[in-house]
Amino acid sequence: MRRGEGVGRMSLQQVTLQVNGVAHEISVAPDALLLDVLHDQLGFGDVRYGCGEGVCGTCTVLLDGEAVSSCLVYAVQVEFREITTLAGLLGEDESLHPLQETFLRLGGTQCGFCTPGVILTAYSLGQRMPRPTREEIRHELGGSICRCTGYTKIIEAIESYLDDRAFASEETRS
Amino acid sequence: MMARFESAVDKAMPMSSAPGAFEDAHVRVVLDDWERRWYGAPRFTYEFVRSYEEAVCALREHGEGAKALAGGQSLVPLMNLRVLRPSALIDLNGIAAAAPRVEGGRLSLSAMTRYSQVLLSELARCQTPLLTTAIPYVGNVRVRNRGTLGGALAHGQATSELAAVALALGGKILACGPAGVRVIDAEKFFVGHLRTALRPEEVVTGLRLDVAQPCQGWSFKELARRSGAEAVVGVAASVTLSSRRDAIGGIRLGLIGVDDRPVAGNRTVLSSLLGRIPTPAEIDEVAADVSAQTAPASDWQATASYRRRLVRVLVRRALTEALQCAEARASAE
Numbered sequence: 001m002r003r004g005e006g007v008g009r010m011s012l013q014q015v016t017l018q019v020n021g022v023a024h025e026i027s028v029a030p031d032a033l034l035l036d037v038l039h040d041q042l043g044f045g046d047v048r049y050g051c052g053e054g055v056c057g058t059c060t061v062l063l064d065g066e067a068v069s070s071c072l073v074y075a076v077q078v079e080f081r082e083i084t085t086l087a088g089l090l091g092e093d094e095s096l097h098p099l100q101e102t103f104l105r106l107g108g109t110q111c112g113f114c115t116p117g118v119i120l121t122a123y124s125l126g127q128r129m130p131r132p133t134r135e136e137i138r139h140e141l142g143g144s145i146c147r148c149t150g151y152t153k154i155i156e157a158i159e160s161y162l163d164d165r166a167f168a169s170e171e172t173r174s
Numbered sequence: 175m176m177a178r179f180e181s182a183v184d185k186a187m188p189m190s191s192a193p194g195a196f197e198d199a200h201v202r203v204v205l206d207d208w209e210r211r212w213y214g215a216p217r218f219t220y221e222f223v224r225s226y227e228e229a230v231c232a233l234r235e236h237g238e239g240a241k242a243l244a245g246g247q248s249l250v251p252l253m254n255l256r257v258l259r260p261s262a263l264i265d266l267n268g269i270a271a272a273a274p275r276v277e278g279g280r281l282s283l284s285a286m287t288r289y290s291q292v293l294l295s296e297l298a299r300c301q302t303p304l305l306t307t308a309i310p311y312v313g314n315v316r317v318r319n320r321g322t323l324g325g326a327l328a329h330g331q332a333t334s335e336l337a338a339v340a341l342a343l344g345g346k347i348l349a350c351g352p353a354g355v356r357v358i359d360a361e362k363f364f365v366g367h368l369r370t371a372l373r374p375e376e377v378v379t380g381l382r383l384d385v386a387q388p389c390q391g392w393s394f395k396e397l398a399r400r401s402g403a404e405a406v407v408g409v410a411a412s413v414t415l416s417s418r419r420d421a422i423g424g425i426r427l428g429l430i431g432v433d434d435r436p437v438a439g440n441r442t443v444l445s446s447l448l449g450r451i452p453t454p455a456e457i458d459e460v461a462a463d464v465s466a467q468t469a470p471a472s473d474w475q476a477t478a479s480y481r482r483r484l485v486r487v488l489v490r491r492a493l494t495e496a497l498q499c500a501e502a503r504a505s506a507e
Contacts, residue, residue, distance in 0.1 A: 013220075030220030030263075033254075053251040054316060066290070066319040072250040073320070076220055077267060121315060142401035143314020 015079045019044070020088030028075045035059045035070040038085065046086040046116040050145070057144035060117035061085050067124045086116035089123060099123055099161045108157030110148035118144045122158040131166045134159060219262040226285075226350040226379050229264050233375045234352060236262035242377050243267070244286065244325030247317045266377065271322075274298045280346070280382040281305075285324025290315075292323070301385040304343060304392035304410060308335045311394070314402040324378035327363070330370040330435060335396065337364060337436035338410035341428030342392070343383040351376035364435040388507050389415040391499030393492040396430075397484055399475065406476045407431040407484040411492035419504045421450050422497070432468040432485055439489070440467040447493075454494065461490035 012027040019042065028037055038044040038061065047070055050058035054069035061070045062084035089097040099119055102108070109115045118141065125132055125140045132140070137158050146154060219236065223229045233240050239261035243249060252258040271286035274295045281301045283292070289309050292298045299306045312318055312326075312335050326336045327347055337360070340347070345360035352375055363371050372378065386392070396408035408430040416423035425447055427439025443463040447456065470481035 029217075031217050052254040054247055055314070057314070057316070060316060063319075067316050068320045069247075069316045071254065072246050072316075074220070074246075074250075074263075076222075077265060125315075139310065139401065140315050143316055 013076055015076055017042070017075065017078065017083060018080060019083045020085060030074065030076050032075050033071055034061070034073045034075045034078060034083075037075040038070060038083075044085050044087060048113065048116065050114075050117075055143070055145070056114070057117040057121065058114050060120045060144070062088075062120055062124055065124060065127060067121050084120070086119055089119065097123075098164070099126070099158075102161040102164070103154075103157045106157040106160060107150075107153045110146070110150050110153075114144060114146045114148075118146070118154055122161070125158075126162055126165065130169075131162060137162075218260050220265065221262060222265045222268055224268045226266075226269060226377055229266055229269070229377050230350055230352055230375055232262075232264045233377070236264070238374065240264060242328070244328070245288065245317075245321040246325070247313065247321040248325065248329040248331065266324075274301075276301055276385060277382075279385060281385050283323055283381045283383070285322060285327075285348075285378045285380050287323050289318035289321050289323070293318070302339075302343060302383050303386055304394060304412060305336075305339050305383060307392065308339045308394040308396075308410060311335050311396050311398070311402075311405070311408070317402075323381050327381065328370060328372055328378045330364050330368050332367065332433060332435050333405040333408065333430045334436055335394070335405065335408060335410075335430065338408055338428035338430045339394070340381060340383065341436060341438045342410035342412045342426045344426065346382040347378060348380040348382070349373075349376045350379045355379065361438050364437070367434040369435070387414055389417075389419055389500055389504040390424075391496040391501070391503060393495035393499065395488040395492045395495075397488065404475070405431045407470075407481055407488055409485070409488040409492040411489070411496040413493065413496040413500045415500050415504050416449075422448050422452070422500075424448075425493075427464065427489065427492070429464075429468060429485065429489075432470045432481060434471070437468070439464050443467060451497070457493050457497075458486075458490050461486045461493065464489050 012029055014027050017024045017026065024042055026041060035047060035049060038047045047061055048058040049071065050056035052071050054072045059070045060067050063078060064082050091097045099122060103119060121141060121144055134155065137155055221232050223232055229242055233242065241249060241260035241263055243263045243265045266286060269286050271284035274281055274283050274292065274297050281298060289312055293306055293309055309318065313321065323336060326334050340360040347358045347360060347363050349356055349358060349372055351373055358371050365371055391413050393411045396405045398405050410428040412426045413422055414424035425444045427444065428436060429439060430436045443460060447460055465482050465486040468482065468485055470478045472478045
């Protein structure tokens with residue numbers, strides 16, 4: 001565990017991380033968590049350390065569209081997988097995603113610390129289910145902890161976004 | 175993190191240009207801790223494997239201190255907390271998981287199947303409804319997306335929902351080792367606190383569960399302090415009616431949070447319900463007996479006496495619901 005020795009013993013590995021559609025070629029130690037690499041090495045400030053145990057949800061990223069805790073995945077494990085952080089969710093003209101707009105409009109963002117994880121979790125739920133019930137939304141967000149404790153507005157914002165989206169898709173169909 | 179910290183540290187204290195200046199072990203430990211104070215993942219050798227046989231070889235090669243890494247939803251938190259410091263991690267994520275399938279009256283699941291994949295499987299939903307009823311209780315959505323069945327079994331946590339289901343559905347666990355594949359009964363698999371019957375060089379390769387019969391009912395009951403939190407007590411129940419459907423022919427329970435490992439409900443106690451349709455009072459009596467046979471511990475979540483009380487309540491509810499479910503399914507035929 002001595003500094004000099006450690007680095008030698010554990011040679012760095014070249015990996016290509018595909019983050020928000022951009023390939024990053026970096027060298028990482030095998031024990032570097034994806035969270036550390038994204039936040040500290042690649043500068044994604046929207047991927048945040050919360051608990052380090054996969055409980056709180058602030059470090060959520062989408063791995064091939066599925067929500068995972070980046071504090072429980074090593075960077076070397078996800079080479080060539082599609083990683084999406086909040087910065088990768090874009091609306092038309094590279095503006096805010098409609099889900100983000102709804103969060104701002106309905107006060108779903110409070111201090112903002114848990115927001116990236118919450119929005120990514122809600123987004124992946126929306127991709128998987130066309131119109132989840134309120135209970136299903138609550139169950140999905142069970143693993144995202146907001147210490148402002150304003151869960152009601154978060155759930156309302158997600159519901160409103162999914163309603164709008166369902167309405168829009170009905171309109172285009174008819 | 176490492177890169178930035180290292181450069182900052184190196185600038186302030188050029189270790190390479192002044193060897194001996196920081197030979198003091200204490201200083202080095204402090205630096206090391208400072209660098210990793212947030213996550214504290216210990217250093218290890220990483221090996222990526224593509225088959226179970228390769229994994230067994232790698233475990234053998236790296237010897238004691240090597241750990242197999244599946245979904246990592248239990249192992250990596252323990253490493254981040256420095257409870258565990260494996261010297262090598264053998265990453266099993268390169269091993270493909272076959273879709274759930276039925277073989278010889280059993281649902282066969284690959285070890286690397288993720289919880290979320292089971293929930294998406296129509297076959298698993300039809301053949302082992304108890305499993306798909308219990309999985310939503312496992313952790314949170316991120317744990318279910320990444321966590322694997324084999325990893326959960328090998329971890330052997332006393333509150334694993336999957337273990338309760340395996341015990342209630344006559345689970346057989348397949349393990350691959352240097353001598354080949356062997357099959358371990360779920361009842362013999364869990365041997366102690368985070369200890370299983372797996373040998374150091376073995377990895378779990380699959381799980382087989384009995385498929386639901388037309389006159390079989392099931393129930394899963396769990397109490398946790400928060401949604402997705404570790405269970406205080408959980409009960410998986412399976413009740414099968416006899417061929418004439420006027421009596422209980424088979425009954426199995428898997429209990430979690432009641433001992434240092436997942437345990438099966440006491441057979442002798444449960445057998446008193448066989449051969450008839452019990453009244454609610456009789457079910458409660460058996461639930462009390464099941465509870466008396468358990469040896470829960472007190473911890474930060476609950477006292478032993480509260481747990482014992484919970485076992486009785488949850489077993490009663492689970493047996494009642496499983497019986498109703500079996501009767502409903504039998505009459506729907």
